[in-house]
Amino acid sequence: MTGTSSASQKVRHLELGLSDEQAIDMYTMMVKARKFDERMLLLQRAGKINFHVSGIGQEVAQVAAAFALDREQDYFLPYYRDYGFVLSVGMTFKELLLSVFAKAEDPNSGGRQMPGHFGHKKLRIVTGSSPVTTQVPHAVGIALAAKMKKKPFVSFVTFGEGSSNQGDFHEGCNFAGVHKLPVILMCENNQYAISVPVHKQLAGKVADRAIGYGFPGVQVDGNDALEVFRIVKEARDRAVAGEGPTLIEAMMYRLSPHSTSDNDLAYRTKEEVDEHRAKDGIPRFKQYLIDCGIWSEELEANLHASIKKELDEATEYGDKAPFPTPESTMWHVYENDAAGQGGNR
Numbered sequence: 001m002t003g004t005s006s007a008s009q010k011v012r013h014l015e016l017g018l019s020d021e022q023a024i025d026m027y028t029m030m031v032k033a034r035k036f037d038e039r040m041l042l043l044q045r046a047g048k049i050n051f052h053v054s055g056i057g058q059e060v061a062q063v064a065a066a067f068a069l070d071r072e073q074d075y076f077l078p079y080y081r082d083y084g085f086v087l088s089v090g091m092t093f094k095e096l097l098l099s100v101f102a103k104a105e106d107p108n109s110g111g112r113q114m115p116g117h118f119g120h121k122k123l124r125i126v127t128g129s130s131p132v133t134t135q136v137p138h139a140v141g142i143a144l145a146a147k148m149k150k151k152p153f154v155s156f157v158t159f160g161e162g163s164s165n166q167g168d169f170h171e172g173c174n175f176a177g178v179h180k181l182p183v184i185l186m187c188e189n190n191q192y193a194i195s196v197p198v199h200k201q202l203a204g205k206v207a208d209r210a211i212g213y214g215f216p217g218v219q220v221d222g223n224d225a226l227e228v229f230r231i232v233k234e235a236r237d238r239a240v241a242g243e244g245p246t247l248i249e250a251m252m253y254r255l256s257p258h259s260t261s262d263n264d265l266a267y268r269t270k271e272e273v274d275e276h277r278a279k280d281g282i283p284r285f286k287q288y289l290i291d292c293g294i295w296s297e298e299l300e301a302n303l304h305a306s307i308k309k310e311l312d313e314a315t316e317y318g319d320k321a322p323f324p325t326p327e328s329t330m331w332h333v334y335e336n337d338a339a340g341q342g343g344n345r
């Protein structure tokens with residue numbers, strides 16, 4: 001990069017209030033999410049785990065959004081592809097592996113929730129249901145609680161563009177708009193709802209739907225980490241100032257099949273996928289950090305080695321950990337149970 005564009009580009013994260021260290025942390029989380037995902041695909045194909053829903057191609061927006069929120073007090077309602085998000089708000093590889101191996105020590109459900117249905121009470125990650133979009137009214141309800149209790153937290157919810165056609169999305173948006181609730185709704189528009197391409201799902205933009213509910217909607221390049229960060233931060237500032245919800249439509253592309261049970265080449269071509277792989281936001285952010293003089297191939301190699309080590313250890317731990325006992329079936333269902341174990345540890 002040369003000339004003025006390089007000068008303005010180089011300070012962009014600083015201008016947005018992110019230190020060099022935070023920008024590097026963001027990149028670290030993106031790579032962690034990608035490596036986690038690739039490991040899960042391997043484990044599934046090796047027959048070690050049953051199922052995986054991949055978030056490859058969506059990590060940049062997820063991580064950027066997490067860094068723009070208050071990770072000490074906001075409430076999070078992620079959807080099943082949000083590995084970059086949950087890692088950025090504090091979940092560990094070990095916790096994720098305990099969940100995918102369905103082991104008793106899984107903090108979400110004691111090994112009984114679906115893979116990718118994240119939950120973590122201490123981190124205020126609210127677990128989801130498998131019917132898509134149920135998390136939107138839940139997020140709106142949490143935002144109502146924030147308003148009623150006059151607490152300065154926001155709730156942040158994600159979903160796919162296919163999910164934005166569900167009634168739950170519209171009902172949630174309407175209620176949030178009427179009551180000006182502190183909720184940020186981020187659609188991860190990855191261009192597909194399983195085999196249905198976006199042009200068969202939507203005749204307009206998801207972001208434009210916000211107009212009908214009386215709050216701002218904005219479309220953003222989901223592969224542009226700093227732009228997503230800026231938009232989510234602005235949405236959070238609006239929410240805590242009492243100005244109500246924001247709908248964000250982050251544009252991206254689902255690079256992996258829908259799940260490990262899907263053959264995506266039955267409905268799209270390899271050429272199409274490759275064309276989008278070339279626009280992957282992770283190498284783009286890496287190049288930005290290199291241009292800023294704060295990243296190098298040597299640091300990259302060290303990062304990959306440390307992630308591999310952490311993943312190997314977490315995989316071994318999750319694999320060897322004990323399964324839940326039959327007696328624990330009702331734990332994690334009710335707040336308190338006969339064994340005094342409680343549902344939300």
Ligand SMILES: Cc1ncc(C[n+]2csc(CCOP(=O)(O)OP(=O)(O)O)c2C)c(N)n1
Binds near residue numbers: 131159160192
């Ligand atoms: C109410 C409901 N209908 C159908 C399904 C089956 N299903 C699971 S994921 C999915 C696609 C959702 O697409 P989108 O919201 O765009 O998210 P993506 O999977 O592309 O990230 C569907 C139809 C479901 N889980 N819930």
